[in-house]
Amino acid sequence: xxxxxxxxxxxxxxxxxxxxxxxxxxxxxxxxxxxxxxxxxxxxxxxxxxxxxxxxxxxxxxxxxxxxxxxxxxxxxxxxxxxxxxxxxxxxxxxxxxxxxxxxxxxxxxxxxxxxxxxxxxxxx
Numbered sequence: 403x404x405x406x407x408x409x410x411x412x413x414x415x416x417x418x419x420x421x422x423x424x425x426x427x428x429x430x431x432x433x434x435x436x437x438x439x440x441x442x443x444x445x446x447x448x449x450x451x452x453x454x455x456x457x458x459x460x461x462x463x464x465x466x467x468x469x470x471x472x473x474x475x476x477x478x479x480x481x482x483x484x485x486x487x488x489x490x491x492x493x494x495x496x497x498x499x500x501x502x503x504x505x506x507x508x509x510x511x512x513x514x515x516x517x518x519x520x521x522x523x524x525x526x527x
Contacts, residue, residue, distance in 0.1 A: 427462025430523070433479060440513075440516040441518065441523075442520045448507060465497075474494065479522050483515055483518040488503055
């Protein structure tokens, strides 16, 4: 009976843990988890980031954003904000394809900060 009860408790715990939404494991200084969450949504929708960096942010035309390799900076949160704000000219792009300021989208400066927080969190798990 103890074994059956123990198995039931273990199973219930596993089900409960599996249903809790995952949160980013790290948040950059100056940002919040809410910003990371909002940045995730913007990255995959209105920010258009997914079009070049992929739905998983592992890169398509644009570089992989989930590892610790940064091409245009050291990958600090302020540097990521600046990079998204100004974009990447064709001459500096590893693929030869430029990234327009704000990814060519109409997101706000606060949205850029949220996207940068999300991107930072991807490589700091």
